[in-house]
Each structure stands twice: as C-alpha cells, then as structure tokens.
Amino acid sequence: MSQYFPRTELAAQMAGQLLHPGVLDEGLRSGLFIAGQRRSAPDRQNHLSATRPDSSAGTTGRARDLCRLVERPQGQYQSKRDVVLVVDEVQQAITTDEGNELLLALKDHVLARLRESGAAPMPSREAAINAFQALGHRPEELLRALRQLQTADAPTDTALAIIAMTLRSTAADVELAKLEQLxxxxxxxxxxxxxxxxxxxxxxxxxxxxxxxxxxxxxxxxxxxxxxxxxxxxxxxxxxxxxxxxxxxxxxxxxxxxxxxxxxxxxxxxx
The missing domain is CATH 1.10.10.10 (Winged helix-like DNA-binding domain superfamily/Winged helix DNA-binding domain)
Known part of the structure; x- marks a missing residue:
C-alpha cells in the first residue's frame, strides 16, 4: 500500500525557484537532482519536462489528472494557479502507452502556447511528433529545436527534422563522452x-x-x-x-x- 508524505514548505520552495528563479537558480529549470541512498526512490535524475508521478508505479490516473490541470478550456486555466510538473523516471514513462500519451500531451501544450504567441513558422503536428521522438521525448529539447526553427531558411517541417537530428546527435555525443571517461x-x-x-x-x-x-x-x-x-x-x-x-x-x-x-x-x- 502506497503512502503519501506531504512536504508543503519544500514544495513551495522548489516551485518558487522554478517559476521565479533568482540569478543562482536559473540552472534549476534544466534539471532537478534528488539525492538519496542507492535503491531508494530519490536516487534518480529527474527532468522537469513532464509529469508522471512515479511512472513505474502505475499511477496513470493521477498523471492524467495533473495534465488536465494545465489544459485551457475556452481560454481559461482550469487550475487557476501555477503548476510545476516533475518527471520521475521519464525512461520508464516512454515504455508505456500512458506515459507516451502524457508526454505527447505536453508537446501539444507547447505548440498551442507557440500558436497563441503568434510565433512563426509553425511545424505540422506530425513533424513536431517526429522531432519530439528523435529528441528522446524531452519537451525542453523540443523547445530548443523550435527556437532554432525561427531562423531557419528551409521549409518548416524539413528544417525541424534537420535541427532535431543535429541536436540529438550533439546530446548523444555528450553522453557517449562520459562513457569514454569510464x-x-x-x-x-x-x-x-x-x-x-x-x-x-x-x-x-x-x-x-x-x-x-x-x-x-x-x-x-x-x-x-x-x-x-x-x-x-x-x-x-x-x-x-x-x-x-x-x-x-x-x-x-x-x-x-x-x-x-x-x-x-x-x-x-x-x-
């Protein structure tokens, strides 16, 4: 039976650093690192790109509920408050249909925000999904690709595919460089x-x-x-x-x- 241990003050502090970071807190938006004894739940690198509360524990209902909090029915935020979404075990999330649906929903949320902001050019949904998959289902990397797309000369979907593959190759090289050092x-x-x-x-x-x-x-x-x-x-x-x-x-x-x-x-x- 799972147990829930609220950490209200800690959660408020973390949310504040992420939503309104100070000069020394800017890097926190790229990743959250929680330390703990090996084989304990906090002993993981958690990315703040999406949410699946303990993706390996089958809590998909809670994850869908959190996703609905940030949806905008008729232009209104359903939650009427800031929501910080934290991914726990994103690698596990992408191995399930529910996890992939959740990450794709967040990708759609990013595209919707771009359309509302009047950003151009905008890729097709299919091109965005392909880029998202190529980038390891990381919304932060998709945002980086979309920023680069704004200055691209090639047709939008073609340019996004090239940008995504380039970013993927660069990120993979960084990871493989760690291997050489070991x-x-x-x-x-x-x-x-x-x-x-x-x-x-x-x-x-x-x-x-x-x-x-x-x-x-x-x-x-x-x-x-x-x-x-x-x-x-x-x-x-x-x-x-x-x-x-x-x-x-x-x-x-x-x-x-x-x-x-x-x-x-x-x-x-x-x-």
Whole structure:
C-alpha cells in the first residue's frame, strides 16, 4: 500500500525557484537532482519536462489528472494557479502507452502556447511528433529545436527534422563522452547492453566476462563487473529494469550508438 508524505514548505520552495528563479537558480529549470541512498526512490535524475508521478508505479490516473490541470478550456486555466510538473523516471514513462500519451500531451501544450504567441513558422503536428521522438521525448529539447526553427531558411517541417537530428546527435555525443571517461571495461559492458534489442541479460555471466576480457585485452572476473555497472548507472548511461535486466537509459543514445556502428561497418566493408 502506497503512502503519501506531504512536504508543503519544500514544495513551495522548489516551485518558487522554478517559476521565479533568482540569478543562482536559473540552472534549476534544466534539471532537478534528488539525492538519496542507492535503491531508494530519490536516487534518480529527474527532468522537469513532464509529469508522471512515479511512472513505474502505475499511477496513470493521477498523471492524467495533473495534465488536465494545465489544459485551457475556452481560454481559461482550469487550475487557476501555477503548476510545476516533475518527471520521475521519464525512461520508464516512454515504455508505456500512458506515459507516451502524457508526454505527447505536453508537446501539444507547447505548440498551442507557440500558436497563441503568434510565433512563426509553425511545424505540422506530425513533424513536431517526429522531432519530439528523435529528441528522446524531452519537451525542453523540443523547445530548443523550435527556437532554432525561427531562423531557419528551409521549409518548416524539413528544417525541424534537420535541427532535431543535429541536436540529438550533439546530446548523444555528450553522453557517449562520459562513457569514454569510464574506461575500456565500462565501454565493453555498455556495448553489450546497447547491442541488445530490448533488455540485456547476462551482464554478470561467465559468458559476459569472457566477452569483456576479449574486448579490453586483459582478464575480467565476474567480481570486476559490478563496480563498473554501478558507475554506468551513476552516470545515467544504463538503467536496471529488473533483477538481472539492464537497458540503455536514454533510447536516443542507444539509437545514435547503433547508427554509428552501422556506419563503421559500412566503412570497413568499403575499405
């Protein structure tokens, strides 16, 4: 049975910093970081792009209720107050129909606000959805793409697609740069997970240890793997879906990595 522990003063403080940030608080709008003991609920990086109160717990009804708070029936805010929406486990949200619907609803909300502001050019809904998906379902990144679209010379939908792919590639490169800093064994573990369709298993298996040994050129024992997996999770590069099941934390990073591997194979076959 779930329990609810209100933190009214803390919530008011957080909302104030997000809605009316001071000079030192501007960066808070890009991401909220909640610290806690490993395996506890706050031990996650939470993005403030959308909301799904504990997306892994099936609280979709509450999420839909929150979405309705910010809808504008006949030009009126239903909530009549400021609402701060916080994503908890956005990677889990995009694996469910309800989570995707929620994120798409927020994307539509962004487009509606742009239309009301008279912004031009405006992309089609289909182009915006494609860009949103390419950017890992991150409304903040979609806003960045739409800002760049205002100065683009190409046809609107074509320009948005190009901008989204460029931003996605840049963001993926930043994430993959973290991987290089973690070393060869971390890269080998990441590769094993990234090359898997769906969830990867056998990360700590004897077969996995042999594969890592071949990849790094030195003996890798099973006990060497856990610390590296912990580092990958701490860097938000991989996530543990369930016991023994792992996945890449950001799908767009996995897609970018797979595309690069395909290009390397093509280059190798040509040469």
């Amino acid at each position: 070393g060869a064994l971390a890269t080998a573990v990441f590769v094993r997970i990234a090359a898997t369709t769906g969830e990867a298993t056998g990360v700590f298996s004897g077969v996995g240890a042999v594969a890592y040994t071949m990849a790094v050129g030195r003996e890798v024992k099973i006990e060497h793997i856990q610390p590296v997996v912990n580092e990958l999770m701490a860097a938000n590069l991989i996530m543990r879906r369930s016991h023994g099941h792992y996945a890449i934390a950001a799908p767009f990073v996995q897609q970018a990595w797979q595309e690069k591997q395909s290009l390397l194979r093509i280059d190798g076959s040509v040469s």
